[in-house]
Amino acid sequence: MTLTLKRLRPPHHTAQKNKATEYHLGLLKAKLARYRAQLLEPTTKSGGAGTGFDVQKSGDARVALIGFPSVGKSTLLSKCTHTQSESAAYEFTTLTAIPGVIEHQGARIQLLDLPGIVEGASEGRGRGRQVVATAKTADLILIMLDATKSEEQRRLLEIELDAVGIRLNKKRPDVVFKRKTTGGINKTVPLTKTDEKTIRTILASYKLHNCDVMIREDITTDEFIDVLIGTRKYIPCLYVYNKIDAISLERMDQLAREDHTVVISCELGLNLDYLIERIWEELDLVKVYTKKRGAHPDLADPICLRKGATVENVCNGIHRSLAANFRYALVW
Ligand SMILES: Nc1nc2c(ncn2[C@@H]2O[C@H](COP(=O)(O)OP(=O)(O)OP(=O)(O)O)[C@@H](O)[C@H]2O)c(=O)[nH]1
Ligand SMILES: [K+]
Numbered sequence: 001m002t003l004t005l006k007r008l009r010p011p012h013h014t015a016q017k018n019k020a021t022e023y024h025l026g027l028l029k030a031k032l033a034r035y036r037a038q039l040l041e042p043t044t045k046s047g048g049a050g051t052g053f054d055v056q057k058s059g060d061a062r063v064a065l066i067g068f069p070s071v072g073k074s075t076l077l078s079k080c081t082h083t084q085s086e087s088a089a090y091e092f093t094t095l096t097a098i099p100g101v102i103e104h105q106g107a108r109i110q111l112l113d114l115p116g117i118v119e120g121a122s123e124g125r126g127r128g129r130q131v132v133a134t135a136k137t138a139d140l141i142l143i144m145l146d147a148t149k150s151e152e153q154r155r156l157l158e159i160e161l162d163a164v165g166i167r168l169n170k171k172r173p174d175v176v177f178k179r180k181t182t183g184g185i186n187k188t189v190p191l192t193k194t195d196e197k198t199i200r201t202i203l204a205s206y207k208l209h210n211c212d213v214m215i216r217e218d219i220t221t222d223e224f225i226d227v228l229i230g231t232r233k234y235i236p237c238l239y240v241y242n243k244i245d246a247i248s249l250e251r252m253d254q255l256a257r258e259d260h261t262v263v264i265s266c267e268l269g270l271n272l273d274y275l276i277e278r279i280w281e282e283l284d285l286v287k288v289y290t291k292k293r294g295a296h297p298d299l300a301d302p303i304c305l306r307k308g309a310t311v312e313n314v315c316n317g318i319h320r321s322l323a324a325n326f327r328y329a330l331v332w
């Protein structure tokens with residue numbers, strides 16, 4: 001019998017190597033991210049890569065339906081709104097953006113049916129680029145999936161949205177960044193996923209030699225790059241698995257328990273009320289009632305706004321000329 005003894009590297013060596021890899025990879029990602037962000041900037045010719053479909057935003061919030069062809073996006077629009085969008089068993093039935101309105105708790109939520117996208121959409125395959133550009137304008141994204149198909153579809157869609165700078169179910173990293181004549185890096189927490197050297201080098205590669213950076217959470221290198229690029233969209237997302245009429249109960253049970261997930265059957269009209277309830281929760285709308293002095297407000301007619309809205313937003317919700325002549329508001 002022979003015994004092979006493997007020579008193990010001392011642990012500090014591996015740690016050093018990982019650190020060096022992190023550093024070089026961080027710098028490389030920073031350069032690529034800037035290059036891609038420039039590609040996505042709207043140009044004057046050919047409408048630009050960053051232009052979505054020409055559909056007016058209306059109502060209190062916009063919800064976009066993103067998914068592969070034939071997962072049931074149009075069927076959902078037709079079931080949840082008064083708008084009919086053609087659905088059929090062949091792929092790419094829908095070729096443009098079709099808006100409908102969900103009325104719920106006094107709010108009017110615009111639901112946008114969109115063409116199906118395929119892998120490579122963000123690079124311009126099919127109408128993909130227009131679809132993902134439209135997704136960027138949404139207050140909530142519904143990633144619609146066919147429950148009978150493989151789990152891979154979800155990851156592929158996430159990659160396409162990520163490539164155009166959409167960050168799903170994430171909040172903006174708590175980093176404050178200011179250009180200045182002098183400055184430095186300040187942090188209120190220890191950094192365990194990246195380090196100051198990497199951050200300094202990335203700043204230098206962006207020619208940002210003088211700036212003030214205040215880091216208030218344990219960010220990754222990627223998150224730091226997102227802050228620098230500055231145009232990332234942080235959008236909440238629900239994963240909607242359709243066609244649960246065609247899968248086993250066990251599988252449905254498993255899917256339904258995942259985070260940010262709702263299971264439905266458009267065909268059988270199953271769980272659609274619950275989906276609308278979840279959309280409402282995710283949008284986190286606040287209702288504002290206006291009233292005359294000494295009178296009670298009309299509780300049937302609220303103005304719905306995203307959380308964090310200002311009095312000016314309320315004015316704009318009533319009439320676009322109101323804010324200019326507005327003097328004061330009493331707010332309860
Ligand atoms: N079994 C089953 N089939 C469904 C369900 N919902 C939709 N379908 C079928 O799926 C097919 C595609 O539906 P569409 O609504 O056209 O899908 P889409 O996502 O809008 O497709 P594109 O516009 O081509 O991207 C149609 O044949 C529908 O009848 C469902 O809940 N269960
Ligand atoms: K279809």
Ligand SMILES: [Mg+2]
Pocket residue numbers: 073074075086087093094113114115116
């Ligand atoms: Mg469709």
